[in-house]
Amino acid sequence: MKAIIITQPGSPEVLQIVDRPKPAIADNEVLVKVMAAGVNRPDVAQRKGNYPPPAGAPKDIPGLEIAGFITETGSNVQRWKTGDKICALVIGGGYAEFCNMPEGQCLPVPESLSFAEAASLPETFFTVWSNVFDRAKLQPGESLLIHGGSSGIGVAAIQMATAMGSTVYVTAGSEEKCLFCEQLGAAKAINYKTENFSEAILQLTNNKGVDVILDMIGGDYTPLNIKCLADDGRLVMINSMNGKDVQVDLSAVMRKRLNITGSMLRSRDTAFKSAIAKKLEKHIWPLLASGKIKSVIYKIFPANEASKAHQLMESSEHMGKIILNFEDL
Ligand SMILES: NC(=O)c1ccc[n+]([C@@H]2O[C@H](COP(=O)([O-])OP(=O)(O)OC[C@H]3O[C@@H](n4cnc5c(N)ncnc54)[C@H](OP(=O)(O)O)[C@@H]3O)[C@@H](O)[C@H]2O)c1
Missing domain, CATH: 3.90.180.10 (Medium-chain alcohol dehydrogenases, catalytic domain)
Structure with a gap:
């Protein structure tokens, strides 16, 4: 062959x-x-x-x-x-x-x-199911933030989570990518190059934050993720493209009862x-x-x-x- x-x-x-x-x-x-x-x-x-x-x-x-x-x-x-x-x-x-x-x-x-x-x-649908629904236990009615919304993983996650009854927010690197994600079902796409995504999420959720974040970026995103997670929120990592050594505010983890997890398929x-x-x-x-x-x-x-x-x-x-x-x- x-x-x-x-x-x-x-x-x-x-x-x-x-x-x-x-x-x-x-x-x-x-x-x-x-x-x-x-x-x-x-x-x-x-x-x-x-x-x-x-x-x-x-x-x-x-x-x-x-x-x-x-x-x-x-x-x-x-x-x-x-x-x-x-x-x-x-x-x-x-x-x-x-x-x-x-x-x-x-x-x-x-x-x-x-x-x-x-x-x-297969690769993206298996990864999203196992991380978003099995590990992070996203429930209908809850909200999900997906970083890299226009990625292969992102387009699977936007569609699966909206179909299962969740409100989806995404980040993406251009206006064109943001529009594309919203057309796929995201309630709001945030251009991370022009906006602070953490502040934007808090504004969109009346300061509540999101229930689950699917993150492939890591690095400097981590403190911002912690900041915009809701009480009992779950952060699920599938890569760390911006760096694996990160700063975590453990008092926020305790105060908001957060779960930080991740996996490799x-x-x-x-x-x-x-x-x-x-x-x-x-x-x-x-x-x-x-x-x-x-x-x-x-x-x-x-x-x-x-x-x-x-x-x-x-x-x-x-x-x-x-x-x-x-x-x-
Ligand atoms: N843990 C697992 O089991 C598992 C399984 C499959 C995939 N993954 C991971 O999931 C991620 C997405 O995979 P994919 O195949 O869907 O990738 P992809 O289609 O190539 O998408 C990656 C997107 O991430 C954005 N991005 C933001 N910061 C970046 C950075 N520092 N470096 C590169 N891209 C950056 C880019 O879009 P913008 O223009 O918006 O920045 C890019 O289009 C990858 O990191 C992959 O390793 C993990």
Whole structure:
């Protein structure tokens, strides 16, 4: 098969197409002919050498989500058969013509979605569900602040949280991105380059603050997050792009009874990921089928232009997901 590998840590050009043997499958796994793969910020971090793949992942083929059809099933696979159209969360190896994954991490391609649209879902939808709904326990009627509202994670989180009955606020880096987030359902998008988001949130909530914050930025955002969380608020971290060493006002944590938490999805085991897949299929997949929640794709690149896809992601010009098309590789 053809695969896109990280030839060495470095700039987008280190991504190159090579020939590789098809992956072998375990008894609980399926093999998938990949039609499309999503590009995610962790792929960029891996390419730069800042995010080593966990045990069990291909060491040099990036890619955390794919869509395609099943070509082979392991002897213990119960649900899927050859020819089924699925999308899946994978531990790595998504940038390739074929990819293997445990059957529990597969979901059916939602009705009326293309492979590219289906490939845009798993990494962000699994991450948002597990952090916003499972860890931070966002409830209908509560409010959520999402930093990086126009990111792949952001467009999933805005739609999922509004569909579940929450009021969503976001931050984004331009007026165009703010408008885009509001059109997706955010009650208010704050341009963090021209406004102090913490003050803006307090104003928008009559000084109450928000119940939950989903943060990928960290660094200097942390004291501002603490300031604009409501009593019993929850801060859930999924990255720390502005820095991991931060200042926390512990008296505010105690006074407001805050919870600070976070998680990383990729290294979690199959049982954990399969449990999230079940919840997504129950709560979110019907909303994708009905069109209430949409796949939001900014640009699709042919797979042999993976380096251009990474350049675009690093430019942060995009709004929504970037996809690699493997159909013509
Ligand atoms: N913990 C987990 O399990 C997990 C899983 C998946 C993703 N993540 C994390 O979630 C984040 C979003 O991922 P994604 O794939 O959705 O990324 P993405 O689409 O590339 O979005 C990232 C956005 O963040 C904003 N941003 C603000 N400050 C930034 C900074 N210092 N550096 C870079 N971008 C900055 C940019 O938009 P503006 O113009 O608005 O600044 C950018 O478009 C990433 O940090 C990723 O590592 C975590």
